[in-house]
Amino acid sequence: MKTLLKEHISKHILISDNEMEEFCNLFHSKKINKKDLLLREGEICKFEGFVAKGLLRVYHIDQNGYEQILYFAIENWWITDIDSFTNETPSQLFIEAIEDSEVLVISKKDKEFAYKNLPKIEKLFRIMTQKTHVALQRRMIDNLSKTADQRYLDFIEKYPQLFQRLTNLQIAAYLGISHEFLSKIRKKIAGKK
Amino acid sequence: MKTLLKEHISKHILISDNEMEEFCNLFHSKKINKKDLLLREGEICKFEGFVAKGLLRVYHIDQNGYEQILYFAIENWWITDIDSFTNETPSQLFIEAIEDSEVLVISKKDKEFAYKNLPKIEKLFRIMTQKTHVALQRRMIDNLSKTADQRYLDFIEKYPQLFQRLTNLQIAAYLGISHEFLSKIRKKIAGKK
DNA sequence: TTCATTTATTGAACTTGTTCAATGTTTTTG
DNA sequence: CAAAAACATTGAACAAGTTCAATAAATGAA
Numbered sequence: 266m267k268t269l270l271k272e273h274i275s276k277h278i279l280i281s282d283n284e285m286e287e288f289c290n291l292f293h294s295k296k297i298n299k300k301d302l303l304l305r306e307g308e309i310c311k312f313e314g315f316v317a318k319g320l321l322r323v324y325h326i327d328q329n330g331y332e333q334i335l336y337f338a339i340e341n342w343w344i345t346d347i348d349s350f351t352n353e354t355p356s357q358l359f360i361e362a363i364e365d366s367e368v369l370v371i372s373k374k375d376k377e378f379a380y381k382n383l384p385k386i387e388k389l390f391r392i393m394t395q396k397t398h399v400a401l402q403r404r405m406i407d408n409l410s411k412t413a414d415q416r417y418l419d420f421i422e423k424y425p426q427l428f429q430r431l432t433n434l435q436i437a438a439y440l441g442i443s444h445e446f447l448s449k450i451r452k453k454i455a456g457k458k
Numbered sequence: 459m460k461t462l463l464k465e466h467i468s469k470h471i472l473i474s475d476n477e478m479e480e481f482c483n484l485f486h487s488k489k490i491n492k493k494d495l496l497l498r499e500g501e502i503c504k505f506e507g508f509v510a511k512g513l514l515r516v517y518h519i520d521q522n523g524y525e526q527i528l529y530f531a532i533e534n535w536w537i538t539d540i541d542s543f544t545n546e547t548p549s550q551l552f553i554e555a556i557e558d559s560e561v562l563v564i565s566k567k568d569k570e571f572a573y574k575n576l577p578k579i580e581k582l583f584r585i586m587t588q589k590t591h592v593a594l595q596r597r598m599i600d601n602l603s604k605t606a607d608q609r610y611l612d613f614i615e616k617y618p619q620l621f622q623r624l625t626n627l628q629i630a631a632y633l634g635i636s637h638e639f640l641s642k643i644r645k646k647i648a649g650k651k
Numbered sequence: 652t653t654c655a656t657t658t659a660t661t662g663a664a665c666t667t668g669t670t671c672a673a674t675g676t677t678t679t680t681g
Numbered sequence: 682c683a684a685a686a687a688c689a690t691t692g693a694a695c696a697a698g699t700t701c702a703a704t705a706a707a708t709g710a711a
Contacts, residue, residue, distance in 0.1 A: 335598065348596065391583055397591060432658065433659065434658065444658085445701090448659060605667075605668095626689065635669090636669055638691085639667085644689095
């Protein structure tokens with residue numbers, strides 16, 4: 266179960282076998298069935314998770330009841346509400362499994378323990394946070410500067426494998442448009458080929 | 459010049475006087491006059507900067523020639539294109555001084571040196587990246603779920619002091635709307651009072 | 652297999668925001 | 682101070698995207 270996590274860590278930092286074991290022992294496996302929630306709005310997010318299997322979505326529900334998907338997480342991605350987790354404030358987000366999933370979770374206390382006793386873990390999370398920040402920055406620029414058509418085409422090109430595992434409803438909620446409008450975009454694009 | 463930086467660092471990590479000196483010596487002061495550029499599109503961003511004085515904007519110019527402002531940086535904020543800086547790829551961004559500014563910059567080489575020799579610096583940047591990521595995540599949610607009116611009102615409430623130092627053009631470019639439309643929003647709001 | 656639920660498509664009316672062009676106001680700079 | 686440049690406002694025509702309602706298609710559970 267933890268081989269994926271270990272491989273992932275090794276790709277980012279140099280760490281001894283002992284340290285690796287000690288760190289990975291802080292994680293517990295959690296199975297989440299399709300449609301079950303790992304976090305709901307109003308709760309304080311008490312975990313950071315590594316997706317070992319499956320697919321989840323992190324989303325927000327606005328005043329009008331519409332969903333916006335902040336991101337998807339598949340195998341090898343980390344998942345948490347970093348805002349709620351670090352500041353210990355009620356989350357604005359839901360995390361739900363889109364497919365039956367397995368997430369390796371670490372508690373805040375154990376993460377702090379790792380930061381204290383395994384200095385390389387600072388580097389690991391510094392790098393991971395940097396990566397997710399870069400991804401979000403790119404998305405922000407795209408959202409500000411591109412039309413929905415273009416964002417949809419970019420999405421397919423950028424995440425072809427993820428695309429196949431999602432419904433149009435979910436893709437629309439990620440792109441920030443209604444699913445009806447996505448449907449019209451799809452028609453328009455299909456007509457062009 | 460570096461007292462602000464030192465205060466800032468002390469607020470986030472515990473560090474000895476020696477380490478503080480050694481780290482801060484890696485920074486050079488750079489004065490940027492109003493309207494001058496610190497980074498332009500296509501360049502590889504070779505620095506990370508701490509704003510000691512002034513106000514800058516980080517923006518992107520899209521295919522249609524419109525500007526989108528990714529963020530503003532005032533005193534005590536860090537400024538860089540983290541994407542270009544970490545991946546050493548050409549930047550999509552411009553950084554320009556809105557007011558005469560002073561930025562304390564550190565090169566990539568010196569930052570790597572700090573990571574190697576001053577382990578607490580890992581923690582500092584892990585925390586800073588986390589903070590900027592949280593801010594961007596909140597903004598992403600707002601952009602996906604709120605109307606321009608609401609985003610404008612939120613902006614004024616959240617950054618009242620920054621608001622005063624910006625033109626409507628700049629605020630519009632940050633909110634992701636045309637400045638003409640912002641003008642109409644302002645009229646509507648003024649009428650309501 | 653069947654019935655219920657979820658997902659996808661489509662059209663029409665509507666809202667939000669853009670674009671362009673004209674005009675007025677403020678700020679900068681020689 | 683005067684002229685130029687940058688900034689702000691307004692209106693009209695337009696484009697992008699939403700909402701609602703109806704229908705069809707796909708999926709899932711008993």
